[in-house]
Amino acid sequence: MLTRIDHIGIACFDLDKTVEFYRATYGFEVFHTEVNEEQGVREAMLKINETSDGGASYLQLLEPTREDSAVGKWLAKNGEGVHHIAFGTADVDGDADDIRQKGVRVLYDQPRTGSMGSRITFLHPKDCHGVLTELVTAAEATAADH
Secondary structure, eight states, X not given: OEEEEEEEEEEXXXXXXXXXXXXXXXXXXXXXXXXETTTXXXXXXXXXEEOTTSOEEEEEEXXXXXXXXXHHHHHHHHOSEEEEEEEEXXXXXXXXHXXXXXXXXXXXXXXXXXXXXXXXXXXXXXXXXTOOEEEEEOHHHHHHHO
């Protein structure tokens, strides 16, 4: 069951400049940064708030590390802006299977590693009214289940 908006992914050309905008304008601070080589991005997670299920909601700022990454290609076509929305779930595998059975294309056969050690998969935007949608199980939930 999807429990919250985990994060909203925002593609940007300059991560440092974009972080500074969100810090100066809204007072959001960086909670976590990392480079995800597999996905070809450098990212910053800005924590917005805690949630009732023990998780949190974030803005995820994404700067491509290479032009051929999914975010790099998206930026070249669309420019900066909202890239995807991510919903939190305690069971990314089960929810992805349930959603797949409803006719929505799930982009990964098996969930992959995402930010902060989470497990993630994406749903095809053409099946989700034009919105690239991510399902996320936080690393803490994954560790508690195993």
